Amino acid sequence: xxxxxxxxxxxxxxxxxxxxxxxxxxxxxxxxxxxxxxxxxxxxxxxxxxxxxxxxxxxxxxxxxxxxxxxxxxxxxxxxxxxxxxxxxxxxxxxxxxxxxxxxxxxxxxxxxxxxxxxxxxxxxxxxxxxxxxxxxxxxxxxxxxxxxxxxxxxxxxxxxxxxxxxxxxxxxxxxxxxxxxxxxxxxxxxxxxxxxxxxxxxxxxxxxxxxxxxxxxxxxxxxxxxxxxxxxxxxxxxxxxxxxxxxxxxxxxxxxxxxxxxxxxxxxxxxxxxxxxxxxxxxxxxxxxxxxxxxxxxxxxxxxxxxxxxxxxxxxxx
Amino acid sequence: xxxxxxxxxxxxxxxxxxxxxxxxxxxxxxxxxxxxxxxxxxxxxxxxxxxxxxxxxxxxxxxxxxxxxxxxxxxxxxxxxxxxxxxxxxxxxxxxxxxxxxxxxxxxxxxxxxxxxxxxxxxxxxxxxxxxxxxxxxxxxxxxxxxxxxxxxxxxxxxxxxxxxxxxxxxxxxxxxxxxxxxxxxxxxxxxxxxxxxxxxxxxxxxxxxxxxxxxxxxxxxxxxxxxxxxxxxxxxxxxxxxxxxxxxxxxxxxxxxxxxxxxxxxxxxxxxxxxxxxxxxxxxxxxxxxxxxxxxxxxxxxxxxxxxxxxxxxxxxxxxxxxxxxxxxxxxxxxxxxxxxxxxxxxxxxxxxxxxxxxxxxx
Ligand SMILES: Nc1ncnc2c1ncn2[C@@H]1O[C@H](COP(=O)(O)OP(=O)(O)OP(=O)(O)O)[C@@H](O)[C@H]1O
Ligand SMILES: [Mg+2]
Numbered sequence: 001x002x003x004x005x006x007x008x009x010x011x012x013x014x015x016x017x018x019x020x021x022x023x024x025x026x027x028x029x030x031x032x033x034x035x036x037x038x039x040x041x042x043x044x045x046x047x048x049x050x051x052x053x054x055x056x057x058x059x060x061x062x063x064x065x066x067x068x069x070x071x072x073x074x075x076x077x078x079x080x081x082x083x084x085x086x087x088x089x090x091x092x093x094x095x096x097x098x099x100x101x102x103x104x105x106x107x108x109x110x111x112x113x114x115x116x117x118x119x120x121x122x123x124x125x126x127x128x129x130x131x132x133x134x135x136x137x138x139x140x141x142x143x144x145x146x147x148x149x150x151x152x153x154x155x156x157x158x159x160x161x162x163x164x165x166x167x168x169x170x171x172x173x174x175x176x177x178x179x180x181x182x183x184x185x186x187x188x189x190x191x192x193x194x195x196x197x198x199x200x201x202x203x204x205x206x207x208x209x210x211x212x213x214x215x216x217x218x219x220x221x222x223x224x225x226x227x228x229x230x231x232x233x234x235x236x237x238x239x240x241x242x243x244x245x246x247x248x249x250x251x252x253x254x255x256x257x258x259x260x261x262x263x264x265x266x267x268x269x270x271x272x273x274x275x276x277x278x279x280x281x282x283x284x285x286x287x288x289x290x291x292x293x294x295x296x297x298x299x300x301x302x303x304x305x306x307x308x309x310x311x312x313x314x315x316x317x318x319x
Numbered sequence: 320x321x322x323x324x325x326x327x328x329x330x331x332x333x334x335x336x337x338x339x340x341x342x343x344x345x346x347x348x349x350x351x352x353x354x355x356x357x358x359x360x361x362x363x364x365x366x367x368x369x370x371x372x373x374x375x376x377x378x379x380x381x382x383x384x385x386x387x388x389x390x391x392x393x394x395x396x397x398x399x400x401x402x403x404x405x406x407x408x409x410x411x412x413x414x415x416x417x418x419x420x421x422x423x424x425x426x427x428x429x430x431x432x433x434x435x436x437x438x439x440x441x442x443x444x445x446x447x448x449x450x451x452x453x454x455x456x457x458x459x460x461x462x463x464x465x466x467x468x469x470x471x472x473x474x475x476x477x478x479x480x481x482x483x484x485x486x487x488x489x490x491x492x493x494x495x496x497x498x499x500x501x502x503x504x505x506x507x508x509x510x511x512x513x514x515x516x517x518x519x520x521x522x523x524x525x526x527x528x529x530x531x532x533x534x535x536x537x538x539x540x541x542x543x544x545x546x547x548x549x550x551x552x553x554x555x556x557x558x559x560x561x562x563x564x565x566x567x568x569x570x571x572x573x574x575x576x577x578x579x580x581x582x583x584x585x586x587x588x589x590x591x592x593x594x595x596x597x598x599x600x601x602x603x604x605x606x607x608x609x610x611x612x613x614x615x616x617x618x619x620x621x622x623x624x625x626x627x628x629x630x631x632x633x634x635x636x637x638x639x640x641x642x643x644x645x646x647x648x649x650x651x652x653x654x655x656x657x658x659x660x661x662x663x664x665x666x667x668x669x670x671x672x673x674x675x676x677x678x679x680x681x682x683x
Contacts (some may be wrong), residue, residue, distance in 0.1 A: 216371050217404040221469075222421035223393035231417070235408040 038249060053299070060292035081293035090269070090277065098273040100184060102252045105191040107243060112192065112243075113199020118233075120200070120205045131204070138197040142190075142257030149190040150229065150262055153177065177262050180270040187271050190258045195251065199244055206240035207233070242313040246306055274298055321382035321395070322347045323368070329376030330363055330529075330621035337363050340377065341528040345473075345522075350499050350506040352516045356552070357524035364526070365475050368507060369398050373676040383473055385604070392421070397466035398475040401482065403458045411461050412437075415468045436467040439498070447523050456487045463495075467502070474555040476508040479555040480515065492518060513555045517541070525549050543671075547678035550603050550671060556635060559645040560610070563602045565672065565681075567593050573618075574602060576641035582618050583605060588667055591682040595672075600681060603671035606635065609647035610664045611654075617664040622647075627654060636661055 060082070064075035085091050122128055137145065151161045155173040164170045176186035210233065217223075218232050256275050259265060265272040265280060272280075274294070282291035323345040330338035337360045345351045353361045366372045368379055370391035386394045395437050397418075407416050413420075415436060416429040424432075427639045440460045445588045450458055459479060459603045466474055477497075480488045496519055499506055510516055516523050517537045525540060525548075532552075533545040544550035550558045563576040573590035584592075610617065620647075622638035629635075636647040636655055638661060647663055654661060672681040 030507075210403070211402065213400050213402055213404040215404065216369075216391075217372070217398070217400060217406075218390040218417075219417035220369060220396065220398050224390070224392070227421065232406065235406075248673075 055293050056295050056299075057161060059289055060296050062289055065287045065289050073271055081289045082297070084290050085293045085297065090272070092278040094272050094274050095230065097269075097271065098186065098275070101191075101271075101273055102249050103257075104184070105188045105252055106196065106248055108188065109115075109192045109196040109248065110199050110241070110245060112196040114199045114203050114242075116196070117203035117207055120204055129308065134200050135197050137194050140194065142255075143261050145190045145194050146258050146261040149186075149193070149258075150177070153186060153189065161266060178267055180266075180268045183263050183270040187259050187279055190262075191252060191255060194258075195248055198248060198251075202240055202244040203237055205238035210236045242310070246309060250302060250306065252304075253298075321505060323473050323500075323507065324380040325364070325368075325377075326380065327377035328364070328367060328379060330360070330367060331375045331545070332373065337529050338367070341526075341529070341531055342377075343524055343531065343534055344656050345505060345507065345579040348505055349521045350508060352517060352520035353507065353509045353517045353526060354497055354511070354513075354523055354525050355532075355553070357511070358477045359526045360529045361526055362477055365398075365477050365507060365509050368394075368473070369475050370394050392418075395472040396475055397469045397471040397473075399423040399466050399477070399479045401478040403456060403462040403482075404642055405461055405465070409449075410446065411442065411448050411450070411453070414450070414461060415465045417470045419500075430467045432470075436464045437468060439501070439551045440464050440494075443662075454493065455483055459483060459491060463498070467498075472505065473548045476506065478510055479508075481511065482590050488512075488515075505616075513553065516553075523553075525552060527552075531606050543680065543683075544603075546679050547601055547603075547673045550673065550680075554605060556606050556646050556648070558602045559606065559643070560673075561604070561641055561643050561645070563600055563641075564627045564677065565592060565595060565596070568597075569594070574600075576602065578642045580620075580641040581668065582665065584667060585616050588616055588670075592644060592672060595681045599675040601630050601673040601675050601678070603673060604645070604665065605669065606646040606648040607635075607639075608669040609640075609645065609649075610666055610668040611662075613664045614666045614668060616667040617661060618667060621660055621662050624654075624658055627656065627658075636663075638663070 015277070053157070059072060061077050061079070063077040063080055064072055064074050111231070116134055119132065120127065152158050153176040155175045157163060160176075161170070161174055164174065165172075174182065176182050176189075214232055214236075215228055218228050223231050224277040225268075253273075256276050256279065259271050259273060259276050263271045265276040278291050278294050278298070281287050281294060320441065325343050325345075327340045329336065329340055341364065353364060355361055359579055363372060367374055370386065370389060374387055378387055380386065381394060381396070406417065409417065412430075412433050415433045415651050416424075419429045419432055423464055433446065434443075437446060440463060442457075442460060443463055445457060445461070450461065453461065459482075462479070476495075478490050483491060492515055495508075499519075508515075508519065520537050522534060522536055523540050524534050527548050533540055533549045535543075535545075540553045541548055544553060544558075547560065551560065561576055563574050566573045567589070570586060570589065570593075572584045572592055574584060576582075603675075613619070614615060618620055620640065624636060624638050625644065626637040627634055629638070629651055632650070633648045634651045636649055636654060638645055638647060647661070649661075649663070673679060674681060
């Protein structure tokens with residue numbers, strides 16, 4: 001199908017573009033050629049994205065909780081799944097937990113990433129080595145990281161509690177993953193550890209686009225230290241920061257490894273994010289249709305909020 | 320406004336000494352230009368005045384105050400960078416008022432200062448634009464506006480015009496000169512450009528390898544270069560330098576060049592150099608002193624022509640004198656395109672003699 005569609009487009013585009021590019025007509029032909037050349041790739045990517053999405057939407061509209069494709073095809077169209085999902089208070093609590101999880105982990109990871117980027121951006125010996133090392137957590141698989149953190153945060157002999165006890169910050173054992181009021185904080189630890197290098201790299205790249213004489217001009221104008229950050233650094237990296245935050249939020253929103261490997265959404269639903277809920281509805285309750293409906297809703301929610309957020313930020317930057 | 324004193328200033332980068340004990344004074348309201356070949360330390364010296372580089376020795380005084388240990392912002396200076404270094408995310412007005420804002424000035428005071436600078440530089444129409452929406456010349460003007468708004472004791476310019484095209488450069492040069500007259504400000508200005516140095520400066524400081532080769536007015540540096548380095552550096556095209564020998568015998572003096580060229584110097588001229596005694600010298604002749612017409616003291620020469628460079632107003636003649644390639648600047652109508660030889664007159668009254676070993680100027 002991809003090849004079918006690409007061929008006529010390409011044939012259309014090339015002769016026109018071969019003519020000398022003159023006046024307004026040239027740019028139109030150029031654009032058509034460009035589209036023609038992009039078409040095969042667009043078609044493949046579109047198919048890979050659109051087919052599963054369409055299937056998801058299709059299943060979510062069928063009145064059959066679980067079955068094979070022919071059974072699903074035969075089932076009636078209905079909005080029951082959506083009613084069931086939206087009427088379940090668990091969905092709303094999951095949404096709230098997801099938001100807390102995203103905001104909490106992103107805030108910490110962003111601060112840590114920004115701080116490390118600012119440090120690494122300064123000249124010091126073995127700078128390159130540090131730049132490489134700091135990327136390591138990013139490359140470690142989520143499950144591995146989670147297991148490490150389960151040990152680190154183990155209540156009686158984990159290193160974290162040991163440090164907290166010896167410094168006198170807590171008495172007795174803190175049951176990080178087992179205490180419903182702490183479990184969300186607990187899963188944020190490995191999440192931050194894995195995601196902050198992404199911010200470091202993105203923000204470091206942004207910092208390196210700021211010319212040195214900008215800071216020199218600012219120091220003559222009386223902006224040093226915090227004020228240089230506030231007036232020069234932050235406005236220069238703000239766009240990059242927004243993009244990094246959006247990407248990270250999407251990544252964390254669909255995050256599964258850390259939570260499933262440590263708490264499975266518990267205890268008592270304390271870490272039951274949307275991603276975990278979709279999994280549980282589908283494979284614990286075997287309600288594939290409702291899980292699909294939740295998936296569709298999630299997709300729409302993410303698309304709309306990313307679009308709105310980026311627009312808002314870009315307008316703010318324009319001003 | 321204030322005077323500026325550079326007192327035996329030293330700067331090292333690692334093992335390399337870049338500025339080797341430089342001293343000079345700049346009077347209140349004076350425009351001093353630092354020139355010198357690339358890498359001689361002009362920018363470094365300027366950045367030390369600004370406080371962007373530390374000193375390894377000596378002192379810098381602005382007015383009566385030693386500023387060695389002051390932050391750039393506390394030195395009461397403003398700097399115009401070669402790259403302009405405008406803040407890309409701020410409007411022209413915000414760029415210009417940034418220093419006042421950092422100093423805690425209120426909005427009314429900031430606006431008034433910006434308006435004043437904007438009207439001096441005709442920037443009123445551009446105040447709401449961002450730097451990326453400006454042409455090169457406009458950016459340059461905004462960079463100057465940002466400096467003017469601060470009303471500093473000393474302005475520092477580091478090659479401010481080098482990113483502009485030739486025509487704009489001439490225009491901005493005139494504007495800077497006009498601005499200096501109008502504001503009466505103390506300015507230190509770094510440039511590569513001969514013409515900028517000659518036209519703008521009250522005095523020129525010519526640097527060579529981290530030391531001062533000569534300080535003086537443009538006419539002094541051009542008319543009486545203190546050494547071979549300045550002689551060759553100032554002036555474009557550069558002065559012709561020929562090896563020769565000065566022979567002093569009683570009242571008379573003769574210059575002997577290679578290939579048997581001998582010029583005996585009239586008594587009025589030989590008096591200038593008699594005291595030096597007979598010695599090896601470097602003879603300096605500016606291109607305009609190889610003349611097509613005779614002067615009061617001149618000797619005729621007939622030279623083979625290698626090439627002509629017509630400039631419109633003048634023609635540069637590449638010719639051969641005493642075995643060396645020399646340049647003569649003559650009126651265009653005095654040479655014929657196909658000429659193989661040219662008859663010129665060496666203006667002995669404007670000869671420069673330098674010690675062949677030390678390069679020091681001989682005579683007055
Ligand atoms: N931060 C630095 N670290 C080490 N060496 C430096 C540093 N800054 C300048 N230098 C060296 O100091 C010397 C003088 O540099 P400077 O920039 O003052 O030259 P300049 O006279 O301004 O040259 P140009 O006309 O090319 O701008 C150069 O040899 C340069 O390599
Ligand atoms: Mg320089």
